[in-house]
Amino acid sequence: MDQEQEDILKYDQGTFHPGFSVDCVIFGFHANQLRVLLLKMKGADVWALPGGFVFKDEDVEEAANRVLQLRTGLDNIFLRQFHLFGKPDRSQPDFNAKLLRQRQIPFAPNHWFLQRFITLGFYALVEYSRVTPRPDTNSEACEWWDLQQVPALMQDHRQILDKALEALRLQLAYQPIGYNLLAEKFTMPELQRLYETILGKQLDRRNFQRKILAYDILERLDERRSGVAHKAPYLYRFNLEKYQQALEQGLEGGW
Amino acid sequence: MDQEQEDILKYDQGTFHPGFSVDCVIFGFHANQLRVLLLKMKGADVWALPGGFVFKDEDVEEAANRVLQLRTGLDNIFLRQFHLFGKPDRSQPDFNAKLLRQRQIPFAPNHWFLQRFITLGFYALVEYSRVTPRPDTNSEACEWWDLQQVPALMQDHRQILDKALEALRLQLAYQPIGYNLLAEKFTMPELQRLYETILGKQLDRRNFQRKILAYDILERLDERRSGVAHKAPYLYRFNLEKYQQALEQGLEGGW
DNA sequence: ACAAAAGTGTTACGGCTACACCCATGC
DNA sequence: GCATGGGTGTAGCCGTAACACTTTTGT
Structure with a gap:
């Protein structure tokens, strides 16, 4: 147009x-x-x-x-x-x-x-x-x-x-979020900040990582984010196939 | 009109x-x-x-x-x-x-x-x-x-x-359901059938009861459903105040 | 007496919470 | 070396699933 x-x-x-x-x-x-x-x-x-x-x-x-x-x-x-x-x-x-x-x-x-x-x-x-x-x-x-x-x-x-x-x-x-908001490669802290911002509250670093990894929609790469201060974090990307699957099925039920 | x-x-x-x-x-x-x-x-x-x-x-x-x-x-x-x-x-x-x-x-x-x-x-x-x-x-x-x-x-x-x-x-x-679909007084099995019908699957009688009671939105009455076959079940009703509260807050979060 | 349904309890497992500890990096 | 942030591990708690046992009612 x-x-x-x-x-x-x-x-x-x-x-x-x-x-x-x-x-x-x-x-x-x-x-x-x-x-x-x-x-x-x-x-x-x-x-x-x-x-x-x-x-x-x-x-x-x-x-x-x-x-x-x-x-x-x-x-x-x-x-x-x-x-x-x-x-x-x-x-x-x-x-x-x-x-x-x-x-x-x-x-x-x-x-x-x-x-x-x-x-x-x-x-x-x-x-x-x-x-x-x-x-x-x-x-x-x-x-x-x-x-x-x-x-x-x-x-x-x-x-x-x-x-x-x-x-x-x-x-x-009940659904994963992030694929559409983040760059292809991202770090775990970045993903966590995203969740925290949407939810408007702080999350425990270690528990967040475990929980999000348990969804089995992420792939850890052999790369790390270089140049930043402190310890270089790993880079991750979404496994698109599993991500889509999680979108459709929902993450948890309640019942 | x-x-x-x-x-x-x-x-x-x-x-x-x-x-x-x-x-x-x-x-x-x-x-x-x-x-x-x-x-x-x-x-x-x-x-x-x-x-x-x-x-x-x-x-x-x-x-x-x-x-x-x-x-x-x-x-x-x-x-x-x-x-x-x-x-x-x-x-x-x-x-x-x-x-x-x-x-x-x-x-x-x-x-x-x-x-x-x-x-x-x-x-x-x-x-x-x-x-x-x-x-x-x-x-x-x-x-x-x-x-x-x-x-x-x-x-x-x-x-x-x-x-x-x-x-x-x-x-x-993430929200209770039932107040609008059931009569004022109802039995636990009736509520369970409702949930089962909506979900399209069977639930364990005992676990259902515990879970729904844990929400703390029900009141057990001293009455029982009489006239039916087998053991007469207790009647319950929703505590409207707590029910409304649960509607607004949501039952569980996920995060 | 028996079958069927309801009330109550127990145990095991898994996920979540709240921590402690170590490692890497920039200053 | 020190502060800061990241990676990994663990003990306790709680909700859930999967079960057994007892009680009540109609036939």
């Missing part, structure tokens, strides 16, 4: 599935911190989750994928829907009208962009270093934000973000 | 949030079997999940609640959204047109009921004995079906049902 087509506000009524949007919480991991990719809205002093609309004949999941691809430059991303936000008052037609005026797009009072929207939230896990953040036509910046320092967000986007984090934590309890 | 208003197909364009529906998988438990409430479509030889549309200014969750209330007569039901089904080819405009003709409702080719629909799936847990199944205006029957004997379903409703069951199993792993 080229630049011309990307300017969503110029589309006609009838281009998109009406009253429906997708919003993506894109998680990355950098400097031992979980980060999210946010857009700075033009004119307004608020940030927003990358989102978009679904073409009339497009699969909803595919639309989310498209948004991801446009903002990060990446394809084939781990992406999962987690909640539909459907309160009638979550839309702010006045705010959207302001956007249209700012962009100097003529519009009628019944313009599709001013209707009520319900939105499906997705969360995505990406490898931070491979991402090239790219703003869309309604935003003047696209940047990573530390999860602890997220600025004021548009509409109910803060709620969406919180719910995404909750969903991510839940996933952690 | 009275009968007049319930005939959804007679509503105008603009009454509902466009291109969007909710479908409910209503689970009940009877005769040691998990059952689902299904509607027999008028004319066609297929069954369907109870569903409906969302009024222009209605909360999506509220709409699902309304559907539940209309089909079961119950209020205040355990209800949870689990997945949005958004493939473009899941709608069948021809089938819907047939429905309109059958109901002898005049319609234009661009009638709202013939557009593409995406649907949000909910699952509900209800107390079987309190339900009074009531068909809607598009269906000639509303009945419970044994999960093992579900007939052919409309469109992608079979998929929706399967996904609901999956979500229910997942919930079982």
Whole structure:
């Protein structure tokens, strides 16, 4: 999709599935911190989750994928829907009208962009270093934000973000996470920091290692991370086959 | 909402949030079997999940609640959204047109009921004995079906049902279940059958009892179930306060 | 009396927790 | 050499699985 087509506000009524949007919480991991990719809205002093609309004949999941691809430059991303936000008052037609005026797009009072929207939230896990953040036509910046320092967000986007984090934590309890967030090779401490950041609590170094190794989804390489201070840690990588298997089967049951 | 208003197909364009529906998988438990409430479509030889549309200014969750209330007569039901089904080819405009003709409702080719629909799936847990199944205006029957004997379903409703069951199993792993499905007083074997049915596997009687009691959400009464063959089992009931607490906190973590 | 179901208890195993100890590296 | 972080090991605890025994009820 080229630049011309990307300017969503110029589309006609009838281009998109009406009253429906997708919003993506894109998680990355950098400097031992979980980060999210946010857009700075033009004119307004608020940030927003990358989102978009679904073409009339497009699969909803595919639309989310498209948004991801446009903002990060990446394809084939781990992406999962987690909640539909459907309160009638979550839309702010006045705010959207302001956007249209700012962009100097003529519009009628019944313009599709001013209707009520319900939105499906997705969360995505990406490898931070491979991402090239790219703003869309309604935003003047696209940047990573530390999860602890997220600025004021548009509409109910803060709620969406919180719910995404909750969903991510839940996933952690019964599925492996990491393949999508880390580089191909990583150390055990790096993986542990990732888990700790998502969970928001400290874990015992030795118990973590034992538990994660017991899942039998990791392969230790004969390499070590050199150049760092202190003892050089081993490098690991995921055994993709076993990783996929664990994703499907779930790690533990409870029952 | 009275009968007049319930005939959804007679509503105008603009009454509902466009291109969007909710479908409910209503689970009940009877005769040691998990059952689902299904509607027999008028004319066609297929069954369907109870569903409906969302009024222009209605909360999506509220709409699902309304559907539940209309089909079961119950209020205040355990209800949870689990997945949005958004493939473009899941709608069948021809089938819907047939429905309109059958109901002898005049319609234009661009009638709202013939557009593409995406649907949000909910699952509900209800107390079987309190339900009074009531068909809607598009269906000639509303009945419970044994999960093992579900007939052919409309469109992608079979998929929706399967996904609901999956979500229910997942919930079982980290939250208590039962308060919404059983009568106020119940025996340990009854609760066990419920768990076994949802999980689709047998559990050890004694270990089950210990584990569920360890959750500390049950109260044993001084009564026993009389009249049944063999030794009379104790009656239990949920401690609602602790039950709610367990719902919120989750039973176990994994991490 | 007997079969079937329910109440209660015991033992062994495995995973988790909370530690201690040694090794490597940069300052 | 010392502080810091990484690799490996171990004892105790607890939940779970797999079992045996007793009690109650209907036939």
